[in-house]
Amino acid sequence: MTDESIHGTRDARGHYAPNRHLKIAPLYPPKLREVWAWLPSYFLPWNIIFAASAVVYWLWFIPPVEVMQTLAPGWILRLYVVNAIAVALFYGAFEARLYMSRAQEGRFKFNPRFPGDIKSKQFWFKSQNVENVLRTFLSGVTIWTLSAALMLWAYANTWGNWLSFHDAPVYLFMVALLVSFLHQAHFYAIHRLIHLPWLYKHVHSIHHKSVNPSPWSSLAMHPAEHVLYFASVFYHVILPSHPMIALYQLHKAGFGAIPGHIGFDKIEIGDDVTIDAHAYGHYLHHKYFEVNYGDGLVPFDKLFGTFHDGSPQADAAMRERLKTLRAAKA
Numbered sequence: 001m002t003d004e005s006i007h008g009t010r011d012a013r014g015h016y017a018p019n020r021h022l023k024i025a026p027l028y029p030p031k032l033r034e035v036w037a038w039l040p041s042y043f044l045p046w047n048i049i050f051a052a053s054a055v056v057y058w059l060w061f062i063p064p065v066e067v068m069q070t071l072a073p074g075w076i077l078r079l080y081v082v083n084a085i086a087v088a089l090f091y092g093a094f095e096a097r098l099y100m101s102r103a104q105e106g107r108f109k110f111n112p113r114f115p116g117d118i119k120s121k122q123f124w125f126k127s128q129n130v131e132n133v134l135r136t137f138l139s140g141v142t143i144w145t146l147s148a149a150l151m152l153w154a155y156a157n158t159w160g161n162w163l164s165f166h167d168a169p170v171y172l173f174m175v176a177l178l179v180s181f182l183h184q185a186h187f188y189a190i191h192r193l194i195h196l197p198w199l200y201k202h203v204h205s206i207h208h209k210s211v212n213p214s215p216w217s218s219l220a221m222h223p224a225e226h227v228l229y230f231a232s233v234f235y236h237v238i239l240p241s242h243p244m245i246a247l248y249q250l251h252k253a254g255f256g257a258i259p260g261h262i263g264f265d266k267i268e269i270g271d272d273v274t275i276d277a278h279a280y281g282h283y284l285h286h287k288y289f290e291v292n293y294g295d296g297l298v299p300f301d302k303l304f305g306t307f308h309d310g311s312p313q314a315d316a317a318m319r320e321r322l323k324t325l326r327a328a329k330a
Contacts, residue, residue, distance in 0.1 A: 001104075001107070001272075002108075002272055007020075007108070007266065008265065013112075014112035016112070021309040021310050021311045021314075022280060022296060022307075023296065024301075024302050024307070041276070041278070042180070046259055047180060050252050050255050051176065051179075054247040054251050057244075057247050057251075058244040061079070062079075062243070063078075065155075066156075068155070068156035071149060075149075076145065079149060083144055083148075083254070084137060086255075087136065087137070087140075087141055087255075090255055091215045092215075095215045098214075098262070098263070099114060099116060104264075104268045107266075108265045109263055110287075111263065113212060115129055116128075122209055123209065128209070128214070128216075128217070129216055132214075132217050133216050135221065136218070139221070139222075140219035140220070140221065140226055144226070144230050144254050147230040147231070147233050147234075148247065148250055150234075151246050155243045159237060161237075162241075163242055168240075175242075176245050183252045184294050184298040185300075186232040186235070187229070188298060190225075190228040193228070195289075195290070202222075204221075204225060206221060207220060207222070207225065208286065210286065211286055213286050214261065215261060215263075218257035219257055230253055233246050233250045260285075261282065263279065264279060265280055281295050281296060282295060290321075290322060291306050291308035291314075305317075305321060306321075
């Protein structure tokens with residue numbers, strides 16, 4: 001059992017905050033020593049998992065090109081089933097360990113309360129988990145699958161500029177490295193869009209009902225938000241790329257929604273062994289709503305004054321900024 005007090009503190013309400021303050025990626029401008037120290041966290045653990053899942057899909061679950069040339073229900077439904085099973089296993093593993101069996105109890109949990117213990121009329125059947133699961137499979141996995149099917153259909157019909165790894169290995173490797181940057185730039189743009197008052201009220205507020213997020217909150221969105229969120233895959237139809245890298249882009253969005261909503265700063269994997277969840281930045285967005293629209297990989301929050309590093313100084317700056325915004329609207 002790891003002593004969380006070594007790594008962070010709890011306030012009077014029991015909310016946990018890590019001692020370290022968030023930083024944007026050390027790429028603006030790049031500092032060689034800092035970049036070298038940061039690189040493992042870019043790949044591990046998440047990006048390696050999402051990239052590997054795309055390879056597995058491409059090798060074993062994506063149908064032949066001649067099948068994908070037609071948008072037939074059969075292969076699209078099979079792809080939905082594969083996605084649904086993968087989400088159930090991946091999301092369910094975190095939910096089962098951290099929230100159902102509570103294997104590490106509340107250690108490193110930002111909000112000490114567990115959503116499953118709370119009934120609320122704002123959720124379907126008064127349950128955050130039930131609504132989040134239903135939204136994930138009814139809308140999230142469906143739109144994820146349709147986005148993948150349209151992308152694969154476009155490639156199969158030569159609408160996309162499909163490069164082979166044999167002909168352009170270095171270029172495609174660089175495209176794969178940029179998947180996370182493309183995801184964050186796209187996410188930041190649509191995220192700011194859906195925080196506009198009308199879109200927030202009618203679309204994004206559904207996701208923000210999970211003020212205390214858990215794994216099933218990850219894809220609990222309005223269908224319109226799902227469409228915008230998974231649209232990042234179509235950059236790979238416009239730009240020279242490969243459908244396997246486009247799948248990686250989708251998996252970065254679909255499976256990659258987990259880290260920001262896991263609700264824990266660290267995941268215990270053994271006695272005194274933990275891995276960083278990289279969840280704190282997006283948890284602060286769910287807590288405060290108007291900060292950290294991205295995760296610091298692309299520095300837009302820093303540029304536009306919406307970056308919150310978890311410090312008291314950032315709290316004060318956020319309150320002053322929001323006060324100024326309210327005064328301007330008055």
